[in-house]
Amino acid sequence: MNFPLQIIIKAIxxxxxxxxxxxxxxxxxxxxxxxxxxxxxxxxDQKGEVVVTKEWIEKEIEKERNLFVMDYSSxxxxxxxxxxxxxxxxxxxxxxxxxxxxxxxxxxxxxEYITSLNINSNSLFKSITKNIIPENDNSCIFELQFx
Numbered sequence: 001m002n003f004p005l006q007i008i009i010k011a012i013x014x015x016x017x018x019x020x021x022x023x024x025x026x027x028x029x030x031x032x033x034x035x036x037x038x039x040x041x042x043x044x045d046q047k048g049e050v051v052v053t054k055e056w057i058e059k060e061i062e063k064e065r066n067l068f069v070m071d072y073s074s075x076x077x078x079x080x081x082x083x084x085x086x087x088x089x090x091x092x093x094x095x096x097x098x099x100x101x102x103x104x105x106x107x108x109x110x111x112e113y114i115t116s117l118n119i120n121s122n123s124l125f126k127s128i129t130k131n132i133i134p135e136n137d138n139s140c141i142f143e144l145q146f147x
Contacts, residue, residue, distance in 0.1 A: 002077070002137055003054045003057060003076050003077075003079075003134065004054065004134045004136055004137055004138060004139055004140045005053065005054050005137070005138050005139060006051055006052065006053045006054065006138075006139050006140075007051075007052045007083075007132075007134060007139075007140045007141075007142065008049055008050070008051050008052075008139065008140070008141045008142070009025060009041070009044070009049065009050050009052070009085060009142050009144060010047075010048055010049050010141060010142065010143045010144070011023045011044050011048040011049075011087075011144055012048065012143055012144065012145050013125075013145075014145045018048075019044075019047055019048025019049070020044060020048045020121055020124075020125075021043070021044050021045060021046045021047075021048055021121065022043050022044060022119065022120045022121040023043060023044040023048075023050075023087060023120065023121050023122055023125075024040065024041070024043055024087075024088050024093055024096075024117060024120050024122055025040075025041045025044075025050065025085055025086060025087055025088065026038055026039065026040055026041065026085075026086045026088055026092070026096075027039050027041055027052065027083060027084070027085055027086075028083065028084040028086070029057070029061075029076070029079040029080075029083060030079055030080040030082065030083075030084075031072070031073075031074035031078065031079055031080075032074050032078045032079065032080065033073045033074045033078065034071060034072055034073045034074065035071050035072055037060070037061055037064060037072065037074075037079070039057070039060050040088075040096050040100070040117070043116070043117075043120060054076070057076055058076050061074075061075065061076055063107055067103070067106060067107065081133055081134070082131050082132065082133045083131070083132050083133070083134065084129055084130070084131055084132075085129070085130045085131075085132060085142070085144065086127065086128070086129040086130075087122060087125060087126075087127050087128050087129075087144075088122055088127060089122065089123075089127040090122065090123055092127070093117055093118075093120065093122060096117065097114055097117055097118070100113075100114045100117075101114060128144075130142075130144055
C-alpha cells in the first residue's frame, strides 16, 4: 500500500451538518501476512477532525511488530489498499483502555492520554464502520456522517 502522507477524518453530524469533537475511532490496516493492525486514533479535535500521518502509522506498526513478534510481520507498504475506520462504542472504548493500561509502560503511552479516552462523544452516535481507499499519495480527507 502506498499510504498517503496524511489522512484527515472529519466527523459530521448528519442532521445539523456540524462537526463533532471528542470522537474515538479505530483504524484497521489489512496486512498481507499474519494479523491485521488496529489502532485507536487520537480523538477528533474541536473542528471534528483527526489527522493520521504516515509517520505516525509507521511508528505504531513498528511498535506492534517489535512487541508481538510472532503476531505481526507486514510493513505498511505490504498492507492492502483499503482501510477500515470504526466509530467505537462504549464497551469497545473500555476494552481499549484496559489494553492500553496493560501495555502503557512498554509502548510508552502516557496516563493522561488513556484517562482522556473516558471523556468522549461516542455515546451520542451509533457505532459504524466505514471502508475507505486513499486515492492520493499526499493528503486524503474523508468526511464521515453520523446519525
